[in-house]
Amino acid sequence: MRFLSFQSDCSDCLVSFIIIITPLKTPLGLLLNYDRNSIAIQFMEFYNKPQYRCTKIKITFLSVSAARKPSPIRVLTELQQRSPPSLISLAGGSPNPNTFPFQSASIKVKGGEALVMDEPLMKRALQYSGSYGIPELLSWMKDLQKSLHNPPTTGYSPERGQMEMCVTTGSQEGLCKIFEMLVNSGDNVLLDAPTYSGTLAALQPLGCNLINVASDQHGMIPADLRKILERWDPADAQKPGSSVPRVLYTIPNGGNPTGASMTCERKQEVYELARKYDFLIIEDDPYYFLQFQKVSSSDLSLYSQRPWAPTFLSMDVDSRVLRTDSFSKILSSGLRIGFVTGPKPLVERVVLHIQASTMHTSTFTQVTPLTGPVHPVSLLKQQPGFLLFLRVIEFYRSQRNTMLSSADKWLKDVAEWHPPMAGMFLWIKLKGIKDTQQLIMERALEKEVLLVPGGVFHINSSDPCPYVRAAFSLSTPQQIDEAFRRLADLIKDAM
Ligand SMILES: Cc1ncc(COP(=O)(O)O)c(C=O)c1O
Numbered sequence: 396m397r398f399l400s401f402q403s404d405c406s407d408c409l410v411s412f413i414i415i416i417t418p419l420k421t422p423l424g425l426l427l428n429y430d431r432n433s434i435a436i437q438f439m440e441f442y443n444k445p446q447y448r449c450t451k452i453k454i455t456f457l458s459v460s461a462a463r464k465p466s467p468i469r470v471l472t473e474l475q476q477r478s479p480p481s482l483i484s485l486a487g488g489s490p491n492p493n494t495f496p497f498q499s500a501s502i503k504v505k506g507g508e509a510l511v512m513d514e515p516l517m518k519r520a521l522q523y524s525g526s527y528g529i530p531e532l533l534s535w536m537k538d539l540q541k542s543l544h545n546p547p548t549t550g551y552s553p554e555r556g557q558m559e560m561c562v563t564t565g566s567q568e569g570l571c572k573i574f575e576m577l578v579n580s581g582d583n584v585l586l587d588a589p590t591y592s593g594t595l596a597a598l599q600p601l602g603c604n605l606i607n608v609a610s611d612q613h614g615m616i617p618a619d620l621r622k623i624l625e626r627w628d629p630a631d632a633q634k635p636g637s638s639v640p641r642v643l644y645t646i647p648n649g650g651n652p653t654g655a656s657m658t659c660e661r662k663q664e665v666y667e668l669a670r671k672y673d674f675l676i677i678e679d680d681p682y683y684f685l686q687f688q689k690v691s692s693s694d695l696s697l698y699s700q701r702p703w704a705p706t707f708l709s710m711d712v713d714s715r716v717l718r719t720d721s722f723s724k725i726l727s728s729g730l731r732i733g734f735v736t737g738p739k740p741l742v743e744r745v746v747l748h749i750q751a752s753t754m755h756t757s758t759f760t761q762v763t764p765l766t767g768p769v770h771p772v773s774l775l776k777q778q779p780g781f782l783l784f785l786r787v788i789e790f791y792r793s794q795r796n797t798m799l800s801s802a803d804k805w806l807k808d809v810a811e812w813h814p815p816m817a818g819m820f821l822w823i824k825l826k827g828i829k830d831t832q833q834l835i836m837e838r839a840l841e842k843e844v845l846l847v848p849g850g851v852f853h854i855n856s857s858d859p860c861p862y863v864r865a866a867f868s869l870s871t872p873q874q875i876d877e878a879f880r881r882l883a884d885l886i887k888d889a890m
Contacts, residue, residue, distance in 0.1 A: 532765060
């Protein structure tokens with residue numbers, strides 16, 4: 396065992412930290428004490444364990460993920476980020492922001508106010524930051540997550556899977572890193588296809604065996620999941636080399652491409668099956684804030700009064716849920732802000748991957764929603780939680796209604812669909828058409844209307860699929876109406 400100890404004396408504080416490196420690789424602990432005020436400001440522990448076990452579940456990380464170790468430099472950045480300005484650090488290799496050409500920024504928000512990134516904030520926005528995310532954004536989001544989902548894991552010990560979070564560059568980055576951590580070649584992975592093509596793009600190269608659980612307009616069908624799982628004995632779940640699926644992926648609200656939303660009962664049944672067969676649930680929920688059922692109160696704490704089905708995270712007594720959230724649909728898709736929430740040992744491992752890849756989500760991006768005319772944390776503070784989201788919901792609800800009216804007007808005789816209760820997509824089955832691929836990619840273009848052929852959302856994209864995905868997010872009511880008129884013509888011609 397090696398002890399590396401550093402001490403730095405400065406006028407305001409005495410900083411000491413000890414890095415303990417063991418040849419056995421576990422644990423690598425890092426301790427920082429500020430003893431000027433005799434307060435231990437920070438105690439961070441990085442586990443370098445090849446396994447995650449809490450309650451019953453045992454997940455053996457896959458070779459690449461298991462081999463990841465904390466990047467010492469990133470760990471120091473994390474500590475520095477949480478330290479008072481009086482800390483003198485000669486540790487990091489950060490460039491001097493005084494040499495950067497950008498000085499300040501002013502962003503006008505709708506409503507007229509300007510968010511001003513003054514010089515000090517700009518310097519921070521242009522600098523490296525910690526891999527978990529900048530503390531203000533992270534703690535804002537943790538509070539929101541607790542208000543919205545009240546996860547049982549909040550009060551657990553870290554080893555038992557206490558709720559932890561990190562910021563990611565969009566939820567896509569979180570998903571990709573979660574899959575890399577958990578899914579090995581040959582593993583059985585459960586999901587309800589059709590599903591988000593970005594998930595298929597991340598999962599398929601891992602060489603896993605994707606098992607399709609049937610779904611309908613209410614999402615994954617628990618009875619089908621039960622039938623699939625009956626192939627295995629739950630007692631085998633923890634046996635080495637067992638082929639029992641270890642991971643289930645689903646989009647619980649406003650599914651992409653189906654628009655399907657799961658009911659509370661279905662989620663409870665799926666969670667019970669996860670407990671029985673001991674698998675993790677990856678809850679990919681970027682459309683959570685685009686649920687169309689009217690919310691009567693903007694008080695986030697009125698959890699039980701919301702008409703929205705509880706999330707898997709809110710049911711997670713076993714620490715078996717990894718949830719991905721996104722700001723892409725409510726704040727900006729280009730800023731690229733997403734979040735991973737889940738058991739601490741798993742989120743830590745996602746962060747180890749971030750340390751070794753992007754290092755962190757753009758600091759500028761993270762600082763932007765926290766910037767304000769008066770004080771930081773402003774854009775989010777001024778329009779807390781629901782006030783911000785409700786406006787977005789109103790817009791998409793009205794767009795959805797517009798699309799449904801135009802569908803009724805033009806497509807009633809030639810297609811079928813279910814009204815989505817969330818999200819931005821209408822999933823349309825074309826009558827008398829076996830496969831929409833050719834129809835869309837060739838003939839639709841001639842008629843100047845474009846939709847996504849359904850096949851791309853299937854595990855085997857070359858299987859014939861009679862569906863198309865229509866997005867109601869971007870087009871005007873007139874464009875939607877005209878597009879469906881053209882689509883109706885197209886289908887009639889092809890029938
Ligand atoms: C179901 C689903 N998951 C994840 C993503 C990725 O979103 P983000 O912009 O947060 O990376 C999308 C994007 O459309 C999506 O539809």
